[in-house]
Amino acid sequence: EVQLLESGGGLVQPGGSLRLSCEASGFTFSDYVMDWVRQAPGKGLEWVSVISGSGGETNYADSVKGRFTISRDNSKSTLYLQMNSLRAEDTALYYCAKVGRANKWDQFFDFWGQGTLVTVSS
Amino acid sequence: EIVLTQSPATLSLSPGERATLSCRASQSVSSYLAWYQQKPGQAPRLLIYDASNRATGVPARFSGSGSGTDFTLTISSLEPEDFAVYYCQQRSSWPPLTFGPGTKVDIK
Numbered sequence: 512e513v514q515l516l517e518s519g520g521g522l523v524q525p526g527g528s529l530r531l532s533c534e535a536s537g538f539t540f541s542d543y544v545m546d547w548v549r550q551a552p553g554k555g556l557e558w559v560s561v562i563s564g565s566g567g568e569t570n571y572a573d574s575v576k577g578r579f580t581i582s583r584d585n586s587k588s589t590l591y592l593q594m595n596s597l598r599a600e601d602t603a604l605y606y607c608a609k610v611g612r613a614n615k616w617d618q619f620f621d622f623w624g625q626g627t628l629v630t631v632s633s
Numbered sequence: 634e635i636v637l638t639q640s641p642a643t644l645s646l647s648p649g650e651r652a653t654l655s656c657r658a659s660q661s662v663s664s665y666l667a668w669y670q671q672k673p674g675q676a677p678r679l680l681i682y683d684a685s686n687r688a689t690g691v692p693a694r695f696s697g698s699g700s701g702t703d704f705t706l707t708i709s710s711l712e713p714e715d716f717a718v719y720y721c722q723q724r725s726s727w728p729p730l731t732f733g734p735g736t737k738v739d740i741k
Contacts, residue, residue, distance in 0.1 A: 546730075556669075556677065556720055558730040570728045606676055611688075618724040619667040621688060623676035 513537040513622045515607050520627030527597050531627055533590040533607030540588040541565070542613040546620065547581060547592050549603035549629075559605070560592065564614065575601075597631045604628050635659055635726050637733035639719075645741040652708040654736045656721035661701045665725040668697055668706045671735075672717045680719075681706060708738075716740050 519531040533545070547559040560571045560581040569581050580593040590607050605627050608620035636659040646652055656666065664684040669677040679688040681697035684704060694709040708715055721733040 555734050556722070556732040558728075558732070561728075561730075572729045611679070611682055618727065618730055619679060619682040619722065620669075620677070621679045621682075623678075625676055 513609065515609065515622055515624035517605065517607055517624040517627035520605065520629045522630045522632065523597055524633050525598060525631055527631070528593070528595045529597065529629060531592040531594065531605055531607075531629070533592075533624055535588045535590065535607075535609070538609070539613070540583075541585040544610045544616055544618065545583065545590045546608045546610065546618065547590075548606045548608050548620070548623075549601075550606070550626070551600075551603045554603075557603070561618065562590070563616075594629070597629075599631050602629060602631050634729055635662060635723050635731050637721055637723060637731055639721060639733035639736045641736060642734070643737045643739060645739055646711055647741045648711050648713055650711050652706075652711055652715070652738055654706040654708075654719055654738070656699075656704040656706070656733050658702045658704075658723060658725075660726075662723040662725035664700050665723055666697075666699070666704050667722045667724070668695075669720045669722065670715075670717045671720065677720065711738070 514536045516534045546561045562581045566583045578596045582591045607624045609622040611619045611621040638657045640655045668681040671677045685697045718735045718737045
């Protein structure tokens with residue numbers, strides 16, 4: 512059974528940093544592109560970042576480029592999102608999501624974690 | 634950036650009725666469109682990928698159609714558990730991947 516378990520969210524002041532983690536199980540983690548998607552309270556879904564199965568290729572939404580870094584440790588089946596210079600508008604529930612096909616950049620998401628809440632406020 | 638527009642914003646229907654949700658793209662996304670269902674307090678759930686393919690375990694009452702810029706998600710006969718928010722998402726041109734703003738299907 513595929514499981515994605517996010518952690519690391521919390522309350523942080525503007526300008527602060529957090530590192531989110533997403534521990535994966537139930538599939539061969541290194542075979543899959545993985546993404547982060549966020550959802551501000553009461554709002555829709557916003558794509559944040561993507562990383563290849565090897566970790567060698569990454570991409571970001573313009574809203575987080577230069578502030579967030581996606582990475583993965585395939586030996587631990589864990590995805591990360593390092594978030595720096597946080598702003599109030601980064602407040603959201605952050606989901607990790609698995610793409611639907613192995614070894615492909617087919618970015619539809621067949622499994623999602625339950626999310627970890629990041630609140631940026633003074 | 635490809636902008637997705639969903640209509641209507643809210644659809645008020647009764648159980649057993651047919652639901653027709655629309656997603657329109659600002660430029661062609663070929664068939665690279667997915668639909669998700671999200672219930673309160675839950676993560677999104679994949680329903681349809683590549684415009685018309687049902688995801689594993691999705692009931693046959695859910696169907697997707699369309700290509701290019703115009704897409705439809707149809708729920709043939711609403712069950713009580715189908716009242717939720719539905720999002721479309723394109724993967725044709727990225728970054729960024731984009732989602733529509735959602736259609737809420739609520740009980741009339």
